[in-house]
Amino acid sequence: MRDRLYSRIFAYLLLVSISLIVLFPVLYILTTAFKTNVDAEHFPPKLFKFDVTTDNIKYLSENEEFWSAVRVSLSVAILTTVVVLFIATPLAYGLARTRFPGKKLAVLLITLVQVTPAIVLLVPMFSLVSQFGLYDKILPQVLIISALILPFGTWILVAFIKAIPIELEEAAIVDGATHLQVIWLIIRPLLMPGISTVAIFTLIGAWNEFLVPVIMSESKAQPVTVFILRFITEKNIDYGLLATACAFLFIPVLLFTIFAKRFIVEGLLAGSTKG
Amino acid sequence: MLTTLSRRPMRKRPSRRDNRILGFFFSLPGLVLLITVVLTPLITGFFYSVTNKSLISMQPTKFIGFQNYQSDVFNASFSSALMVSLKITILSLLTQLLTGYAIAKTLTRKLRGTSFFVTVIMLPMLLTPVAVGMMWSLMLNPDLGVIKWLQNLIGLDINFLGSPTAAMSAIIFLEWWGHLPFVVLVFMAGILNLPQEVLEAASIDGANWIQTNLRVIIPMLAPVIAVVAIIRSVNAFRMFDTIFVLTNGGPGSSTVNLPFLAFKTAFTYFDTSRASAIAVSIVVLVLPVYFVFLRMTKV
Numbered sequence: 023m024r025d026r027l028y029s030r031i032f033a034y035l036l037l038v039s040i041s042l043i044v045l046f047p048v049l050y051i052l053t054t055a056f057k058t059n060v061d062a063e064h065f066p067p068k069l070f071k072f073d074v075t076t077d078n079i080k081y082l083s084e085n086e087e088f089w090s091a092v093r094v095s096l097s098v099a100i101l102t103t104v105v106v107l108f109i110a111t112p113l114a115y116g117l118a119r120t121r122f123p124g125k126k127l128a129v130l131l132i133t134l135v136q137v138t139p140a141i142v143l144l145v146p147m148f149s150l151v152s153q154f155g156l157y158d159k160i161l162p163q164v165l166i167i168s169a170l171i172l173p174f175g176t177w178i179l180v181a182f183i184k185a186i187p188i189e190l191e192e193a194a195i196v197d198g199a200t201h202l203q204v205i206w207l208i209i210r211p212l213l214m215p216g217i218s219t220v221a222i223f224t225l226i227g228a229w230n231e232f233l234v235p236v237i238m239s240e241s242k243a244q245p246v247t248v249f250i251l252r253f254i255t256e257k258n259i260d261y262g263l264l265a266t267a268c269a270f271l272f273i274p275v276l277l278f279t280i281f282a283k284r285f286i287v288e289g290l291l292a293g294s295t296k297g
Numbered sequence: 298m299l300t301t302l303s304r305r306p307m308r309k310r311p312s313r314r315d316n317r318i319l320g321f322f323f324s325l326p327g328l329v330l331l332i333t334v335v336l337t338p339l340i341t342g343f344f345y346s347v348t349n350k351s352l353i354s355m356q357p358t359k360f361i362g363f364q365n366y367q368s369d370v371f372n373a374s375f376s377s378a379l380m381v382s383l384k385i386t387i388l389s390l391l392t393q394l395l396t397g398y399a400i401a402k403t404l405t406r407k408l409r410g411t412s413f414f415v416t417v418i419m420l421p422m423l424l425t426p427v428a429v430g431m432m433w434s435l436m437l438n439p440d441l442g443v444i445k446w447l448q449n450l451i452g453l454d455i456n457f458l459g460s461p462t463a464a465m466s467a468i469i470f471l472e473w474w475g476h477l478p479f480v481v482l483v484f485m486a487g488i489l490n491l492p493q494e495v496l497e498a499a500s501i502d503g504a505n506w507i508q509t510n511l512r513v514i515i516p517m518l519a520p521v522i523a524v525v526a527i528i529r530s531v532n533a534f535r536m537f538d539t540i541f542v543l544t545n546g547g548p549g550s551s552t553v554n555l556p557f558l559a560f561k562t563a564f565t566y567f568d569t570s571r572a573s574a575i576a577v578s579i580v581v582l583v584l585p586v587y588f589v590f591l592r593m594t595k596v
Contacts, residue, residue, distance in 0.1 A: 065446065
């Protein structure tokens with residue numbers, strides 16, 4: 023196929039313009055975090071020439087409530103990841119390699135979560151959680167977010183397990199290994215890339231979650247995603263602090279994208295097309 | 298070592314019974330979680346929807362049949378929110394499929410710098426949606442946002458949060474912006490998996506650019522396009538975070554979609570029973586998609 027010059031120019035024009043549409047807002051937020059409120063609210067906007075200040079960062083880092091929100095975000099993200107990994111890994115093995123009573127029910131429920139908007143579960147869940155005195159606690163958030171992420175994580179792992187040749191397991195059984203030994207000694211090491219992928223997706227997903235905590239928390243169990251709402255009031259938007267908090271939320275995600283790109287792409291394909 | 302192992306004649310397969318017990322115990326934690334967090338609230342929600350349960354009313358909760366599903370408020374707000382949901386879903390999906398295909402096609406040409414562009418284009422999908430909404434609401438601010446400034450440069454003046462149509466375009470744009478990466482990445486994988494011989498044959502037979510795309514690549518890519526379309530539709534249909542921070546459903550209720558309507562009814566008006574009726578109706582609406590998903594699932 024001939025690759026004419028103008029077609030290459032067109033290709034780069036497309037890629038550069040789409041990259042600008044993606045990067046411009048992100049860079050705008052990252053720079054606004056370093057602006058004084060006077061500069062941040064200046065019109066026409068000061069995109070490049072502004073006085074660099076660390077006041078916003080300082081204010082947030084000295085704010086006890088912000089750190090409490092950060093602790094909640096981190097705890098929810100980490101606990102959710104642990105729960106999802108401990109539940110999705112055996113579940114995926116069960117689905118990929120065995121038949122068992124209840125398999126159909128598991129598939130029906132997993133798929134139900136995939137198509138149902140979370141709010142459908144959260145309306146009644148709010149009443150149930152309040153009745154059990156679990157409102158504004160981390161536990162219900164962890165369990166609900168785990169259930170919401172479980173399908174995606176399970177399908178990723180099913181795809182990874184199916185990619186492991188079954189002959190490998192059969193050969194080990196022939197050699198006298200028990201089924202559990204096979205899983206622990208053969209499947210587990212081979213599944214590590216899949217497990218890492220699910221861990222990355224769950225960490226990002228739980229860190230980003232907004233709907234669940236906005237309903238299930240008001241102060242003690244409020245994560246950063248909900249905390250940032252306070253910078254917008256009817257009268258006033260605090261541009262600098264809002265941008266700083268948003269930038270704070272973006273940072274771990276940016277790092278994962280740069281350093282774990284391959285895992286993310288593979289996981290996305292495995293989780294959505296089911297191997 | 299492993300190859301010698303697998304060449305040995307099979308003497309014993311894992312017994313069926315062993316298999317069943319293992320599978321059952323392995324999936325037990327998952328089943329317990331899904332039954333507590335998914336099945337229980339769904340059933341509870343159905344029961345709430347046929348009562349007059351409210352978080353602020355003093356009256357005792359009692360059974361009222363299907364009144365919640367029949368009231369005028371329910372009908373008017375539900376059908377309007379359904380239209381909003383459908384509009385967002387269809388328009389963002391169409392724009393994503395078209396631009397996603399063009400970008401994926403360009404990224405699979407193995408040009409210099411492809412890896413960098415992929416990393417950049419991937420970003421929006423992973424960024425915190427609520428912060429993305431905040432980011433755009435700062436930029437779209439009608440008084441001092443960057444978008445107003447950009448518009449001034451080319452002599453336009455649209456307040457993207459001012460009129461229903463403009464607010465809707467902003468929402469659809471954000472949905473496009475945030476989920477384009479997914480479409481691009483899956484399309485890229487699809488295009489790279491196409492049999493090269495067919496493409497070469499088309500090229501030898503003198504197919505031009507339009508013919509190659511429309512008659513050769515897109516038909517072969519149809520299954521991938523279908524998967525992308527259905528997954529994206531389901532997700533666009535349940536869009537919430539962006540609407541919450543960008544328009545809060547406004548102006549009026551022009552950008553209230555179904556999830557947002559359920560949220561507002563439950564947590565602004567505290568009308569649990571009507572919100573549950575909305576929730577149950579949403580489940581009924583997505584049932585056809587549910588069956589499609591079940592058919593796609595092969596385990």
